[in-house]
Amino acid sequence: GNSVTQMEGPVTLSEEAFLTINCTYTATGYPSLFWYVQYPGEGLQLLLKATKADDKGSNKGFEATYRKETTSFHLEKGSVQVSDSAVYFCALSGPNAGNNRKLIWGLGTSLAVNP
């Protein structure tokens, strides 16, 4: 079945460091891929998405490229800030058509950015 694997955290970085959070997936067909962010005490928010191979999603300085050849969707940011401290979730939407395309979630990667 479909699955998402994220790198385990926690990840601790200094402000202005480069961030990579790895995400790989297993799916049949052509899923859409998502990154969500959860700030402390809040619900999840969509950070970025890509709907087909080679698409690049970007938002708030974060980027991720849908790589079908490596089944990956790694999240990157060139210079992190303290305010980026949060838990990041990778997710995919199954390739089957129709309203029952449930999201498949990774377990989340906690990021802490120190000043």
Place this chain on the structure above:
Amino acid sequence: NAGVTQTPKFQVLKTGQSMTLQCAQDMNHEYMSWYRQDPGMGLRLIHYSVGAGITDQGEVPNGYNVSRSTTEDFPLRLLSAAPSQTSVYFCASRGVSYEQYFGPGTRLTVT
């Protein structure tokens, strides 16, 4: 436009009590879902609905009931609370591009 709202924000129950977690959305989304979030286990789907009058089970439906009488509302009922149901509960609705919009969560403790 409030998005997805959930009440209450916090709740403490005793084992065996029942309660309803409320969820509402004002985006006219057909698809809504309930998740629970536990440390180290990510998000697990409890129940979902593809429209008013239609609900289905997710990964962990036992001990929970849902109904969907309107497009806007999707309440989650705990029938007889157990300590294993201590968790953070999120309601979400899904937009046309399959992105999900989450409520702020309900933190439930069952003693």
